Amino acid sequence: MNSERGEADPPPLLDTFFEQDTLTGTRAETQRVAGENGLISTRLVDFVMAVNECLVNVVTHAGGRGRLRLWRDGERLLCEIRDFGPGIPASYLEDTGLPAPSQVGGRGIWLIRRLTDGAAFATGPAGTTVHMVMKTTG
Template identity: 40%
Template structure:
């Protein structure tokens, strides 16, 4: 599937595939067309599909930036700043960029999936009017009907299995898709609730890291928890009404933390823009996205909740 030349506009098609052959038929020509046009090309897909693509591309794979999306995009909230924008922003000004990005795969968890939909919806805002094409493969043979339906809502065009033609998605409504995923988070199991304000930021961070250590976090992961707590609680004090609450608990092989405050998050791309050099501030939620394994946010008229997951071990 060759993406048409769309000048300086952003292009974001979804590719539905059922077999490895269909996957390669949709992605390999896309990559090679970009290389032939002198466009920087990146591929960020799960490791098993990355192996397929590298083998099919042969020597051409050496000219492509390749990333395992299971690692680089484990937290969907870091894909825009840490994968897509990181690659696109590093290229010469005025040169069109081409990316294959596969953020949704069949074993994404139920907790991760809404964050994936929000990510796909927000790509359209993050790259508006930029000379970038991002092709997003979807495994139509193993993903749910809901996932394929959501892909039609977050992508303006779809390529169906076994056909090279692009079809305009009549369901395209990315803001609606993002809003549908802004739902109250599941209830927190029994966990101590720590209230904080500007005078208790250090105390509450120590309480959280002590609890994280008790629940099995060590080394860098424990430091990551401390960073997350420091950034989220400071944001609550500065932007969320001056105070908030914190909880830390275990869930399976992970430690979760949650910060609630009375503020309302109005910028849908908060935490998804790369840091601007020499500009102070604006890095708190970005840092959280970059170190957490999953970040879920719910914001509404009564406040904002940010919940983060860190794997143990």
């Protein structure tokens, strides 16, 4: 329910579960839907790259499967990715710097934050939800 206007949220443009075997299809479908809903050029590439980083993190670190939902809200595209893993350690979310070149991994969250217009992480022992926002103009 959209509490500001007292209206029900619109149905998602895309609502799908994913795992290792469906990553390519999920990424392609995300790109198609985002392109049809106002993202173009480098904004589309950046958004799809951020979504892909999140999908790969879920498959690699959070139980191997998750759910992706995508909505349009005016001139913003909203993406929610949920997993069923053990949660992200707080130190990973608190550290906003680029990991050292010698560090293996650790760039997914950093990229998600920089490639989108906004990213929020809610995490705990029952899983993590990542919300990403991308303006369709700008």
